[in-house]
Amino acid sequence: MSSTTLKPTREQKVYRNSTFRQAVRNSLTMAYRGLLKIKRTPEQLSDVTLQPILFTLMFTYIFGGAISGNVQNYLPVIIPGILVQTVITTSVVTGVQLREDMDKGVFDRFKSLPIARIAPLAGALLADTIRYTIATTLTFTMGYIMGYRPDGGIGFVILAGILVIVCSWAISWIFAFLGVISRTASSVQGISMIVLFPLTFLSNAFVPADTMPNFLQWFVKINPISHLVTAVRDLTNAGTIGLDFTISLIGAAVIVAIFAPITVRAYMRRA
Numbered sequence: 001m002s003s004t005t006l007k008p009t010r011e012q013k014v015y016r017n018s019t020f021r022q023a024v025r026n027s028l029t030m031a032y033r034g035l036l037k038i039k040r041t042p043e044q045l046s047d048v049t050l051q052p053i054l055f056t057l058m059f060t061y062i063f064g065g066a067i068s069g070n071v072q073n074y075l076p077v078i079i080p081g082i083l084v085q086t087v088i089t090t091s092v093v094t095g096v097q098l099r100e101d102m103d104k105g106v107f108d109r110f111k112s113l114p115i116a117r118i119a120p121l122a123g124a125l126l127a128d129t130i131r132y133t134i135a136t137t138l139t140f141t142m143g144y145i146m147g148y149r150p151d152g153g154i155g156f157v158i159l160a161g162i163l164v165i166v167c168s169w170a171i172s173w174i175f176a177f178l179g180v181i182s183r184t185a186s187s188v189q190g191i192s193m194i195v196l197f198p199l200t201f202l203s204n205a206f207v208p209a210d211t212m213p214n215f216l217q218w219f220v221k222i223n224p225i226s227h228l229v230t231a232v233r234d235l236t237n238a239g240t241i242g243l244d245f246t247i248s249l250i251g252a253a254v255i256v257a258i259f260a261p262i263t264v265r266a267y268m269r270r271a
Contacts, residue, residue: 023116030115030123035130047093048135052086056142059206067207072147079143080160080232081205084225087135087168088200092192094128095175099185102270121180121267125172132168136161152239160235163248167228170252173259180266205229224251 038044059082064074098121101107110120140148140157150157175192182188202216203225209217220226224247231244 019116023118023122026115026119027122027126030119031126032123034124034127038127038130044093045131045134048086048090048131049138051089052082052135052139053142055086056082056139056146060146063206067211075143075146075148076150076233076237077208078206079139079148080236081203081229082143083136083139083160083164084229084232085200085205086139087132087164088171088225089196090131090135091128091168091172092175092189092196093131094125094172095177095179095182095188095192096185098124098176098179099182099188102180103185107270117268118264121176121264125169125176128172129165129169132165133161136164150236152236156235156239160232163231163235163245164228167248167252170255173256173263177259177263177266180263180270199223199225203229224248227251 056078060071060074060078063078064071068074068077101120101124107120111117140161152160175188178188178191179185182191203220203223205225209220209226212220227244228248231242231248234240234242234244
């Protein structure tokens with residue numbers, strides 16, 4: 001009695017490649033849908049347009065003199081902090097809008113279309129990178145208007161912006177997961193803010209860690225937001241890539257490796 005090994009036929013391989021290409025194409029189409037939503041309702045961008053301006057003005061003029069002696073010396077400290085805080089907070093919108101679309105039955109209508117089931121989810125996350133880019137650009141622009149001149153040069157400023165966008169996209173998978181499993185959009189926003197507020201304000205984004213009580217310093221130093229802020233400061237102010245840059249990228253990769261599969265699995269069960 002002999003045994004034979006079944007190998008995938010050429011047709012099966014072509015089918016899998018075709019399915020993958022279709023999923024990518026459908027995801028890009030859904031990302032374009034997200035951009036059209038922004039075009040038709042530009043008020044969706046109020047958070048990424050107003051928050052960088054208001055926060056930069058308030059924190060700079062309130063804390064600048066007390067922490068760094070004057071506003072000019074505080075700008076290299078606060079601009080990277082505001083950048084990280086603004087863009088990371090913006091990633092919450094991914095989960096909120098995802099939950100709203102599911103509640104409105106938008107995803108139910110997608111079921112009747114000949115598209116990859118994962119496309120609406122992947123497209124939503126991809127489209128939100130535009131929001132991160134807008135927030136990043138406005139934060140640096142506001143800093144420049146106020147007198148911020150990064151010593152690292154334009155190349156490292158762009159690299160810092162890309163780093164923050166990549167990390168925010170990774171974190172958006174967490175909020176996408178909350179959006180899929182939560183019952184209401186308000187619960188997604190509430191839970192997200194409970195998580196983000198301690199992480200952003202108990203970090204070195206606005207004040208140096210050594211000015212805080214000892215029982216808080218240990219948390220600030222291991223806070224992933226602190227690592228990302230330090231990485232951005234190294235890039236923009238010194239033009240260097242340090243350990244915090246590597247830690248931030250590794251952290252982003254770990255988040256995607258954990259939350260992307262479970263988010264997709266949870267979404268596919270409901271799609």
